Amino acid sequence: MNEIIAKLLNLPAKAVINTTELLDEGCTIPFISRYRKEKTGGLDEVQIGNIAQQYDRLKELSKRKETVVKTITELGKMTPALEKRIADCWDATELEDIYLPFKPKRRTRAQVARELGLEPLAQLIMLQRERDPERTAMRFVKGNVKDAAAAIKGAQDIIAETVSEDETSRNRLRATFKREAYITSKVVKAKQDTDEAAKYSDYFDFEEPLRRCSGNRLLAMRRGEAEGILRVSINVDDEEAISRLQRQYVHGKGECQQLVEEACEDAYKRLLCPSIENEFAALSKQKADEEAIGVFAENLRQLLLAAPLGQKRVMGIDPGIRTGCKVVCLDAQGALLYHDVVMAVGDRGNASAAARKFADIAHRFAAEAVAIGNGTASRETTDIVKQADLGIPHYVVSEDGASVYSASKVARDEFPDEDVTVRGAVSIGRRLMDPLAELVKIDPKSIGVGQYQHDVDQSQLKKSLDRTVESCVNLVGVNLNTASEHLLNYVSGLGPVLAHNIVEYRRENGAFTSRAQLKKVPRLGPAAYQQCAGFLRIPDAKNPLDSSAVHPESYKVVEQMAKDASCTVKELMQSPDKRKQINLNRYVTDETGMPTLTDIMKELEKPGRDPRAEIETFEFDANVHTPDDLIEGMVLPGIVTNITKFGAFVDVGVHQDGLVHISQMADRYISDPAEVVHLHQHVRVRVVEVDRRRNRIALSLRNVE
Numbered sequence: 001m002n003e004i005i006a007k008l009l010n011l012p013a014k015a016v017i018n019t020t021e022l023l024d025e026g027c028t029i030p031f032i033s034r035y036r037k038e039k040t041g042g043l044d045e046v047q048i049g050n051i052a053q054q055y056d057r058l059k060e061l062s063k064r065k066e067t068v069v070k071t072i073t074e075l076g077k078m079t080p081a082l083e084k085r086i087a088d089c090w091d092a093t094e095l096e097d098i099y100l101p102f103k104p105k106r107r108t109r110a111q112v113a114r115e116l117g118l119e120p121l122a123q124l125i126m127l128q129r130e131r132d133p134e135r136t137a138m139r140f141v142k143g144n145v146k147d148a149a150a151a152i153k154g155a156q157d158i159i160a161e162t163v164s165e166d167e168t169s170r171n172r173l174r175a176t177f178k179r180e181a182y183i184t185s186k187v188v189k190a191k192q193d194t195d196e197a198a199k200y201s202d203y204f205d206f207e208e209p210l211r212r213c214s215g216n217r218l219l220a221m222r223r224g225e226a227e228g229i230l231r232v233s234i235n236v237d238d239e240e241a242i243s244r245l246q247r248q249y250v251h252g253k254g255e256c257q258q259l260v261e262e263a264c265e266d267a268y269k270r271l272l273c274p275s276i277e278n279e280f281a282a283l284s285k286q287k288a289d290e291e292a293i294g295v296f297a298e299n300l301r302q303l304l305l306a307a308p309l310g311q312k313r314v315m316g317i318d319p320g321i322r323t324g325c326k327v328v329c330l331d332a333q334g335a336l337l338y339h340d341v342v343m344a345v346g347d348r349g350n351a352s353a354a355a356r357k358f359a360d361i362a363h364r365f366a367a368e369a370v371a372i373g374n375g376t377a378s379r380e381t382t383d384i385v386k387q388a389d390l391g392i393p394h395y396v397v398s399e400d401g402a403s404v405y406s407a408s409k410v411a412r413d414e415f416p417d418e419d420v421t422v423r424g425a426v427s428i429g430r431r432l433m434d435p436l437a438e439l440v441k442i443d444p445k446s447i448g449v450g451q452y453q454h455d456v457d458q459s460q461l462k463k464s465l466d467r468t469v470e471s472c473v474n475l476v477g478v479n480l481n482t483a484s485e486h487l488l489n490y491v492s493g494l495g496p497v498l499a500h501n502i503v504e505y506r507r508e509n510g511a512f513t514s515r516a517q518l519k520k521v522p523r524l525g526p527a528a529y530q531q532c533a534g535f536l537r538i539p540d541a542k543n544p545l546d547s548s549a550v551h552p553e554s555y556k557v558v559e560q561m562a563k564d565a566s567c568t569v570k571e572l573m574q575s576p577d578k579r580k581q582i583n584l585n586r587y588v589t590d591e592t593g594m595p596t597l598t599d600i601m602k603e604l605e606k607p608g609r610d611p612r613a614e615i616e617t618f619e620f621d622a623n624v625h626t627p628d629d630l631i632e633g634m635v636l637p638g639i640v641t642n643i644t645k646f647g648a649f650v651d652v653g654v655h656q657d658g659l660v661h662i663s664q665m666a667d668r669y670i671s672d673p674a675e676v677v678h679l680h681q682h683v684r685v686r687v688v689e690v691d692r693r694r695n696r697i698a699l700s701l702r703n704v705e
Contacts, residue, residue, distance in 0.1 A: 001058045004090050009050055015041040019051050028492040029467070030474035031531050035551050037595035045471055061092055068099045075102055093279075097167045110161035113154030116145050122158035126249075128256040152259060159263035163249060164271035172248070173241060173268075173276050180236045181210040181280060185221045191229045198694075200224040210234055210280065215288035216646050219452040222285065226455075234277050234284070242268050289456040291645060296450030296461070297468045299643055302679035303449050304472040306435040307615035309395070315358075315367040316429025318399065318421065319381035321346035326425040327358070329365035333482060334430045334437075336415065337365055339422045345380040355388035362390045371432035373399035373425075379625050379653050393617050395432055398641070398680075400448030401439070402427045410441050410486060436476055436612075440469055441486045449679065451644050466490075473535075475611060477549060480518075480536040481511040493531025498524050512538055515546045537608050544570045548607035550600055557587055558600060573604050618682050620653030627654050627697065630690050635704055640681045648673045650685055650699055658697030660685060665701050676701065 002020055006013040018039040022032050029052060033045040040048065065086055072078045082098075089095050105111075113122070121140050130136050137148040137155070145151050163169055187204035191197045197204075203221050224230035246264045250257050311332040318326040324341040331337055340361065344354035362370070367390070372382050374396050385394050405411050406423035415423050430438040444465040445453050453461060473490040480502075483491075488499035498521070505521045506512065515533050518524055524532075534551035541547050545555055561582055562572045572578050584597045603609075621636045623629065630652075638650040641657055647665065649657040665676045677683065684705075689698040 001055065001062075001090075004058065005051055005054045008054060009047070011043070011047065011051070012041055015039075015043055016051055019043065019048055020055050023052055023055060026527060026531075028470070028474075028531055030471060030492045030535065034474070034549075034599075035534060035553075035596070037599070038593035042595055049467065058090065061090060061095070064092070065089070065095065068095065068102075071104070072099070072102045077102060094167075097170055100165045108161060109154075109157040113157045116140075116143065116154055118145070118151060118154040119158055121151055122155040122162070125152075125155050125256050125259050126159055126162075128251055128254065128260060130256050131254070133256050133259060156259060156263040156266065159260060160267035160271060163245070163264055163267040164275070169245060169248065169267075169272060170276065172244065173272055174279075176236050176241055176244070177234070177276055177280050178211070181234050182207055182236075183210045183213050183218070183221070183284070184233050184235060185224070186231045188229055188231060194229075196227065197229045200229050203230055210284060213284070214645060215291035216451060216644060218284055218288040219292060219455050222288075223452065223455050234280050238268070238273070241273070245272070286457070289460060292450065292452050292456050293461050293464045295643065295645055296444075296453060297464045298674060299449035299679050300444055300447065300465055300468050301472055303398075303447060304436045304439055304469065305476070305612050306680055307613045308434045308436070308610070309369055309432045309615050310434075312368040312433065313366055314369050314371055314429045314432055315362050315365070316371045316373075316425045316432070317358075317381060317385070318373045318402070318425040318428055319345070319375060319377040321349075321377050323421070324348070325354070325377075325381055326421045327361060328422060328425040328429055329361060329367060330426065330429045330433070334426075334433055336418070336422075336426055339418070339425065341421075344384050345377045351384050351387065354384050358385055359388040359390055362388075362392065368392055369432065370394035371397045371429045373397060373402065373428045374651065375399050376655070379620065379655075382620075395615070395617060396639075397428050397431050398448075399424070399428055401442040401446040402431075404446040405442045408441070436472060437484065437487050440473065440490060441484070444469060449642055451642075477535055477537050477608060477610075480515075480538050481506065483536075491532050491535050493528045498528060498532075514538065514541060514543060515552055539608070544573055544607065548573075548603045550603050550607075554592065554596065554600055557592055557597070558604070561587065573607060576605070579604060616682065624653055627656055627690055627692065627695075630654065630687050630697065632687050632689060634687050635684055636687065638683050638685050638699070640677050640679055640683060643673050643677065643679060645672065648677050650683060652685065652687075652697075652699070654697075656695060656697060658685070658687070658699040660699045660701055664688065664699070667702055 002017045003013060005011070005020070006016040009016075019032060022036060022039065027036070029045055029048050032040060033043065033048050043051075069078070069083065069086055072082065086095065086098060089098065113119070118140055121137060124130055124136060125133055133152065134148045137151040140151040141147055145154065185203040185206040187197065187200070192204065200220070203224055206221070208217070221230055221232045225232045242265050245268055246261050249264055250260050313332055314330045316328045316330060320326065324343040327340050327342050328336060329338040338361070342354050342357045343349045344351065361367075369392055370385055370390065372378060372385065372394060378396060382394065382396060402424045403420070405427045406420040411420075411423040415426065427438060439447060445461070470490045470492070473487060474492050478487055478491055485499045485503045488494055488502055489496055491499070494502070501522050501524065502518070512518070515536065515538065518529055518533060518536070530553070534549055537548070538546040545558060550558060558569055558572070562569045565572055565578045565581060567575070567578055579601060582601070584594060584601065587597055588594060618639060619637065624636060636652045638652040638658070640648050641651045642649040647659050647661040649659055651657050662670065662673055665673055670676060683701065685699040685701055686704050687697070688700050691698070
């Protein structure tokens with residue numbers, strides 16, 4: 001398997017072998033990429049993730065091969081050559097083709113014909129030597145075979161199934177589909193004029209070569225098909241495909257040849273084409289899923305790694321019209337101090353009174369920043385907060401998924417005595433302080449940074465998003481004494497049980513004073529400790545290395561460095577001059593190589609550094625509040641809210657995100673919008689078109705100063 005993975009991913013075989021061994025030992029991807037660089041040759045997390053994915057796929061294929069061998073052996077049809085071919089096969093499609101003639105199936109027409117004793121007749125017709133096949137067929141007229149025509153028809157059914165199960169036939173048709181297939185979408189006439197069909201109008205009469213069909217278009221068509229609005233099919237030129245198949249099997253002219261021609265046509269229409277069409281439908285859907293999941297995962301990564309405000313006292317506001325603005329005040333650790341409702345906008349709102357109330361609350365609780373949700377009435381509420389002149393920065397925060405959190409068991413456990421509106425406002429405030437710590441409490445699918453998340457393979461989506469969350473949590477690191485159970489759950493080597501046990505231990509024994517204390521947590525054994533310790537930080541710990549990303553297994557190396565420099569570890573961390581004097585080559589051993597030593601020195605320079613960017617304030621154009629305020633050609637500030645393969649959505653402050661199509665992102669060709677923008681980036685865009693009928697706003701990044 002390792003050689004196959006190495007070749008497939010174009011990676012050194014030794015690195016792949018070591019990586020799969022570490023995976024088999026139960027090591028996590030973040031741990032391997034961060035602390036086992038000597039073994040992997042410095043592979044990054046993406047490369048290790050790809051190895052893990054291919055390793056899992058090949059292990060599943062290996063299990064399938066065992067099933068195939070067992071079934072064929074039990075049928076008494078296994079041969080040494082067939083067994084070797086299966087053993088050497090590492091392609092799922094090829095394996096299923098090998099298995100197809102032996103695979104248990106429903107009682108087919110061919111099976112019925114075989115039971116009637118017509119297989120010898122089928123073989124004679126396939127040889128195409130009989131001058132009078134009808135006379136030959138008379139020898140098989142007996143029992144339920146009433147006449148020669150019935151015998152020939154049964155023989156043709158056997159020939160058709162044989163042709164459809166032949167590997168060469170299937171591979172040639174696959175090649176045809178790969179080169180020539182086109183995908184077609186037609187509207188269901190009865191649904192054409194309905195409101196729900198309007199969003200699929202681009203696909204009412206659509207045709208495109210399958211190889212050129214983008215993932216987002218394919219998923220849109222498949223969704224329309226699932227909703228009963230579209231009929232989608234994948235086709236090739238049937239006549240040409242049948243002709244190719246017949247040329248493969250028909251030799252010369254005559255009555256037998258005519259019968260084989262008819263059987264080939266039947267094989268194509270009834271068995272072969274539907275099978276390969278389904279295969280390509282599944283393959284194209286799988287490819288589209290992978291593309292959509294990849295975009296979703298990257299967007300989620302950018303969202304989770306958004307700049308944090310840090311431990312500041314925050315006033316969080318969840319804007320509302322009819323029910324007012326829900327206001328909360330949080331301390332620097334995110335604990336709820338106060339909540340209230342302020343009628344700021346709408347018929348019952350009073351802007352001046354609301355501004356005074358906001359100012360009073362912010363002053364009373366010494367707020368250092370304001371977080372305002374970006375939902376309904378966000379612009380109006382922001383204007384009132386500015387009117388209040390609080391003297392502290394305000395930030396507009398995405399509230400996607402806040403309602404999901406507020407109604408969840410997690411929120412009920414945190415705030416059993418508060419209603420959903422208060423919990424939602426708390427989530428908005430905490431997202432400003434630390435987006436990662438708050439967003440891990442929400443199902444990633446509810447955060448709203450993907451497309452077609454309900455249409456893609458759900459198990460693959462979950463696996464990808466969970467891996468993304470795990471990667472982000474371990475990249476940033478976690479404060480062992482303040483992290484929630486949900487955040488700890490994603491730390492390398494932990495999981496729900498150990499995360500819960502850590503929180504319970506902390507509650508019963510007080511704050512952790514050292515990483516070594518983790519060994520006292522129930523059920524947290526040596527293996528889990530090895531995986532998690534480097535990612536858990538204890539600020540202001542007695543041992544300064546406990547607040548860094550240096551793994552405890554490397555503490556002795558750092559202590560030796562400090563001893564050689566005639567100073568303490570703390571002094572070594574604080575003195576650039578002392579660190580410059582260290583010759584890393586002196587500390588290279590079989591266990592600790594140069595990659596680890598280099599990482600240690602970087603960590604000593606900036607212990608526990610946060611890789612996330614600094615937070616920035618943002619202001620929408622003060623003259624634009626609704627789509628009616630937009631004029632073609634105007635240039636506006638905006639925030640990137642979502643990225644897809646076909647473009648990026650940008651909020652310009654009018655309660656309706658606009659689309660910057662990929663063709664409008666740069667003055668050069670780009671294949672992926674992520675080359676130009678990232679999530680929550682502050683940009684300036686030009687209004688290209690406002691389609692009020694379809695509620696669409698077209699924007700451009702081109703030629704914008």
